[in-house]
Amino acid sequence: FVLAAIMGYGSGEGAFPASIHGDINFLTAQGGGALLAFTLFNLWLAREPLVNAWQRWRRGAQPPAEELDASAEPGDRSWKWAVAFFVVGWVLILSWICGAGMSPFFAVVGFVLFFLISLGLTRLVAEGGIFQSQAYVSPFSLMTHLFGSETIGMRNLTVFTPAHSTFMWDLKSLITPAIFGNYKIARESRVRVMPLTFAMILATVPLRLKANS
Numbered sequence: 001f002v003l004a005a006i007m008g009y010g011s012g013e014g015a016f017p018a019s020i021h022g023d024i025n026f027l028t029a030q031g032g033g034a035l036l037a038f039t040l041f042n043l044w045l046a047r048e049p050l051v052n053a054w055q056r057w058r059r060g061a062q063p064p065a066e067e068l069d070a071s072a073e074p075g076d077r078s079w080k081w082a083v084a085f086f087v088v089g090w091v092l093i094l095s096w097i098c099g100a101g102m103s104p105f106f107a108v109v110g111f112v113l114f115f116l117i118s119l120g121l122t123r124l125v126a127e128g129g130i131f132q133s134q135a136y137v138s139p140f141s142l143m144t145h146l147f148g149s150e151t152i153g154m155r156n157l158t159v160f161t162p163a164h165s166t167f168m169w170d171l172k173s174l175i176t177p178a179i180f181g182n183y184k185i186a187r188e189s190r191v192r193v194m195p196l197t198f199a200m201i202l203a204t205v206p207l208r209l210k211a212n213s
Contacts, residue, residue, distance in 0.1 A: 032117075032137030039120035057083040081194075102159040106143065106152055110160055113139035114167075118176045125177035126184040135174075140164045 043050070057080060090111075097107045117135050124130050140160065143152060179200065186196050 028136035032135065032142070035120040035135060035137070036116055039116045039123070042123055043119075053079055053083055097159065097163060100159045102156050103153075106147075106156045106160070110139045110143055110164070113142055118174055121174060122177045122180045126180040138164065 093111055094104070094107055097111070098104050117137065117139070121135055143160075149157060182196065182200065183193060185191075186193055
């Protein structure tokens with residue numbers, strides 16, 4: 001940053017050259033890298049309960065809920081639903097985007113990057129108590145900088161661009177941190193998670209009806 005300031009940069013975010021609409025530049029790329037490192041470090045710390053939950057879910061075992069979540073009540077099976085929805089969600093998303101013509105490799109890379117970014121934002125909001133968050137990096141910009149547009153190919157870029165523009169462009173409006181912020185409050189208040197989940201799903205119905213009208 002000192003060298004950048006000596007070279008005339010640093011008076012504001014606009015002083016750093018950006019690739020597209022300020023999506024990624026020298027300043028925001030460092031923040032994006034820090035966010036990804038933060039997320040990967042948290043996944044590494046949580047590796048034991050995550051692997052334990054996955055292995056027991058595959059075997060159909062019934063471990064005490066406290067082994068997987070210290071704040072869970074005895075008999076809580078919400079972790080099984082979480083793993084099941086995680087697996088089904090990934091299968092549906094990748095089937096959808098690959099069925100549209102995107103290669104499986106770049107589809108996995110794009111959505112894994114999106115998952116890591118959203119997971120980092122969710123962790124910051126739910127555990128850090130941050131009221132509002134926004135990521136200035138996106139899977140599209142990271143992929144094009146890492147692999148290059150020619151390597152990714154016109155077909156993959158054409159298929160991925162609408163999905164990226166719809167779901168991943170402005171991560172300020174990402175709903176995942178808000179949802180898990182509610183779950184954190186529910187855990188602290190001893191509110192049952194499943195009824196809260198169904199209530200949040202029902203709350204989206206009027207919005208969908210209004211959007212389709």
